[in-house]
Amino acid sequence: MTISIWRYSHLALAVSSFLLLTLASVTGILLAFEPIAKKTQPYRVDGVEQLTLAQSLPVLQKRYPEITEISVDAHQFVLLKGSDASGETVEAYVNPKTGEILGTPQKQSEFFLWVTDLHRSLFLKGMGRFFVGLTAFLLLLITISGTILIIQRQRGIKRFFTSIVKDSFAQYYHVVLGRLSLIPIFILALTGTYLSLERFELIKSEQVSTQVDFDAIKTGPAKPLAEMAVFQDISMAEVESIEFPFSEDPEDYFTLQLKDREVAVNQITGDILSEVRYPTTQKLTTLSLDLHTGRTSIVWAIILLVASGNILFFIYSGFAITFKRRANRIKNKYPAKEARFILLVGSENGSTFHFAQAVYRQLLKQGKKPFLAELNQYTTYPKAEHILVFTATYGLGDAPTNAKKFATLVQSVPQAQPVQFSVVGFGSKAYPDFCQFAFEVHQALSQQPWATALVDVHTVNDRSPQEFSLWAEAWSSQAGLPLMVLPELRQVPAQKLETFTVTATTAQQHEEGTFLVRLKPAKRLKVTSGDLLAVYPENDHRERLYSVGLVDNALQVSVRLHPNGLGSGFLHRLTPGQTLQAKLVPNPHFHFPKKAPAVVMIANGTGIGPFLGMIGQNSPKTAIHLYCGFRSSASFSTYQGYLEEQQSAQRLTYLQVAFSREGAKQYVSDLIDRDATFIANMLSTGGVLMICGSLAMQKDVTALLETICQTKLGQSLSHYQSRGQLLTDCY
Numbered sequence: 001m002t003i004s005i006w007r008y009s010h011l012a013l014a015v016s017s018f019l020l021l022t023l024a025s026v027t028g029i030l031l032a033f034e035p036i037a038k039k040t041q042p043y044r045v046d047g048v049e050q051l052t053l054a055q056s057l058p059v060l061q062k063r064y065p066e067i068t069e070i071s072v073d074a075h076q077f078v079l080l081k082g083s084d085a086s087g088e089t090v091e092a093y094v095n096p097k098t099g100e101i102l103g104t105p106q107k108q109s110e111f112f113l114w115v116t117d118l119h120r121s122l123f124l125k126g127m128g129r130f131f132v133g134l135t136a137f138l139l140l141l142i143t144i145s146g147t148i149l150i151i152q153r154q155r156g157i158k159r160f161f162t163s164i165v166k167d168s169f170a171q172y173y174h175v176v177l178g179r180l181s182l183i184p185i186f187i188l189a190l191t192g193t194y195l196s197l198e199r200f201e202l203i204k205s206e207q208v209s210t211q212v213d214f215d216a217i218k219t220g221p222a223k224p225l226a227e228m229a230v231f232q233d234i235s236m237a238e239v240e241s242i243e244f245p246f247s248e249d250p251e252d253y254f255t256l257q258l259k260d261r262e263v264a265v266n267q268i269t270g271d272i273l274s275e276v277r278y279p280t281t282q283k284l285t286t287l288s289l290d291l292h293t294g295r296t297s298i299v300w301a302i303i304l305l306v307a308s309g310n311i312l313f314f315i316y317s318g319f320a321i322t323f324k325r326r327a328n329r330i331k332n333k334y335p336a337k338e339a340r341f342i343l344l345v346g347s348e349n350g351s352t353f354h355f356a357q358a359v360y361r362q363l364l365k366q367g368k369k370p371f372l373a374e375l376n377q378y379t380t381y382p383k384a385e386h387i388l389v390f391t392a393t394y395g396l397g398d399a400p401t402n403a404k405k406f407a408t409l410v411q412s413v414p415q416a417q418p419v420q421f422s423v424v425g426f427g428s429k430a431y432p433d434f435c436q437f438a439f440e441v442h443q444a445l446s447q448q449p450w451a452t453a454l455v456d457v458h459t460v461n462d463r464s465p466q467e468f469s470l471w472a473e474a475w476s477s478q479a480g481l482p483l484m485v486l487p488e489l490r491q492v493p494a495q496k497l498e499t500f501t502v503t504a505t506t507a508q509q510h511e512e513g514t515f516l517v518r519l520k521p522a523k524r525l526k527v528t529s530g531d532l533l534a535v536y537p538e539n540d541h542r543e544r545l546y547s548v549g550l551v552d553n554a555l556q557v558s559v560r561l562h563p564n565g566l567g568s569g570f571l572h573r574l575t576p577g578q579t580l581q582a583k584l585v586p587n588p589h590f591h592f593p594k595k596a597p598a599v600v601m602i603a604n605g606t607g608i609g610p611f612l613g614m615i616g617q618n619s620p621k622t623a624i625h626l627y628c629g630f631r632s633s634a635s636f637s638t639y640q641g642y643l644e645e646q647q648s649a650q651r652l653t654y655l656q657v658a659f660s661r662e663g664a665k666q667y668v669s670d671l672i673d674r675d676a677t678f679i680a681n682m683l684s685t686g687g688v689l690m691i692c693g694s695l696a697m698q699k700d701v702t703a704l705l706e707t708i709c710q711t712k713l714g715q716s717l718s719h720y721q722s723r724g725q726l727l728t729d730c731y
């Protein structure tokens with residue numbers, strides 16, 4: 001059964017009952033004050049549990065010679081009816097130990113009577129009682145479906161009470177308070193349902209009473225009350241009422257209604273004349289009343305009060321969650337078959353839609369034809385040029401409900417024309433499988449012959465606008481479309497830029513146009529190899545990002561000159577001593593891992609840039625294995641001397657180079673294939689793989705890694721990826 005069935009049931013039940021549930025909760029809150037108010041009245045005497053009837057009745061009889069009835073209510077107030085020594089009628093709460101009068105019963109408050117009537121029957125008698133009973137039953141089902149939802153959310157019963165990641169206010173407290181008040185609400189609902197069933201005689205609760213054989217009644221030997229065994233065995237707390245004999249005739253006897261039975265007692269000898277146990281249904285009715293009203297315990301009454309208040313909060317927060325989800329319903333301006341930009345969303349609670357919609361609006365503004373749909377609605381898009389996937393991850397790294405079918409669909413529904421795609425994962429690092437589903441989608445699309453990744457998969461932790469804007473930057477520069485998704489973040493205020501001086505450059509030294517530029521910031525900046533340097537070649541909104549390595553205390557970028565390249569041309573023209581304005585963008589998802597036992601670095605071309613810095617800084621001597629690919633030994637020569645130095649200083653353990661246009665004409669993926677067993681061992685022992693370079697290389701290498709993981713480790717690559725064992729930064 002999928003989570004959505006439970007969620008829809010939970011919602012449908014809540015929607016169908018929320019009006020009556022609100023009424024029942026508000027009146028329930030008011031009614032909870034009745035037992036609380038009663039309990040504070042001074043008619044209760046401590047120690048009633050230990051006080052036997054043999055101790056109490058003689059004292060009471062001495063003070064009140066004519067007692068007709070004693071009753072003990074749910075609050076353990078002892079009410080005595082009869083007359084005192086002077087013949088005055090008494091109807092009062094007494095101290096059962098001394099007979100002292102504690103107070104007289106007051107008429108039940110009109111207000112509470114009114115509220116009780118509203119709570120029980122909506123002032124509509126039988127019909128109202130039916131609806132109230134139905135509401136209690138629906139509440140029971142809501143509690144059950146809610147419990148199942150929490151179990152699914154927490155990934156199992158055992159983790160039911162483990163901490164909850166804070167998503168939105170309404171979501172978080174709906175779950176947190178739901179867990180806390182689950183039991184009292186379940187009891188309220190169950191007892192309410194039971195009482196209604198009993199009221200409509202669907203559960204039969206027959207009244208039973210004692211049958212006395214008058215012929216067998218003995219007239220002696222007489223015993224004082226205090227010595228009658230039956231009274232010695234019964235405590236005052238067990239009593240509901242005691243009917244006293246009408247006269248001194250042996251045929252008149254005591255009738256004791258206790259919590260679980262009725263007993264008739266010979267007033268002269270103390271013999272038990274008859275005893276009947278109440279049927280289970282009757283006991284359950286009493287228990288249900290006790291539990292539903294809180295009349296027996298002030299603590300329980302307070303718990304019920306809080307639980308009723310929580311029901312009101314659940315109604316509010318449940319609707320808040322639902323409205324947020326429904327706000328994301330999709331209205332497309334163009335049909336799917338006309339659209340060039342297909343935006344597919346995987347979202348459980350709706351927040352991912354906001355990001356996708358921002359992109360959708362931007363594309364519309366620019367006169368493009370976008371189409372927004374859920375991942376499950378994936379189909380053929382005859383005019384599509386771009387597919388953009390925005391997806392959250394749920395459960396154990398699983399797809400959100402509206403994306404569960406995508407993996408199958410994408411295999412069976414190919415696009416007829418080449419399409420460039422990009423995947424943005426939304427997730428939270430609080431979960432072990434960070435953005436796993438996004439990695440799976442990226443992987444699934446990469447394997448389609450018609451699909452080419454335009455940019456590397458990007459992840460967004462806790463809906464960070466900054467991280468999202470990093471994707472927007474990368475995608476818009478590759479797609480050649482300015483994407484003002486987050487204008488406030490995209491503005492580049494001049495004061496935020498830092499000044500950097502060019503200390504060295506190898507521009508124009510190599511035929512391929514790959515060169516290194518070293519920069520020194522004017523002031524000390526916090527930077528780690530793998531962070532990005534953002535440059536603004538034309539001093540406008542156009543930003544170009546380069547991965548930096550920290551080499552010899554300078555920032556080094558490794559750049560390939562593109563014909564007419566805006567950023568690469570700008571960097572290529574720089575000469576030593578020149579200054580430029582740029583900024584550093586933290587890129588923590590591509591930092592050298594702090595705890596890995598070993599790291600495998602895979603690069604092609606300029607992708608080696610950040611690795612040069614990481615290797616140079618590898619003072620703890622973590623085993624680093626570098627696999628890199630170049631066109632020729634000439635293009636490798638830029639880095640060769642430096643890498644050999646690192647090897648002799650034991651900062652680099654293993655170096656493997658593939659040349660695609662020389663000698664064996666190998667690609668870096670051929671080297672990985674050759675060392676597949678070693679790579680599998682690395683992953684299984686907690687090693688980390690880092691890939692930097694072209695997206696085409698990344699596609700080949702990850703396809704290969706997928707096969708290695710499946711065949712040698714029995715896991716998918718995304719399993720390791722979501723656990724931070726595969727870090728990629730490709731372009």
Ligand SMILES: Cc1cc2nc3c(=O)[nH]c(=O)nc-3n(C[C@H](O)[C@H](O)[C@H](O)COP(=O)(O)O)c2cc1C
Nearest residue numbers: 347348349350351352392393397427428431434435
């Ligand atoms: C019950 C639950 C489970 C989640 N599991 C994961 C997970 O395994 N991995 C992850 O990266 N994020 C996980 N998340 C975080 C969500 O993916 C993240 O909050 C996302 O931004 C939600 O997007 P949405 O509102 O569009 O559904 C989980 C969130 C919830 C509430």
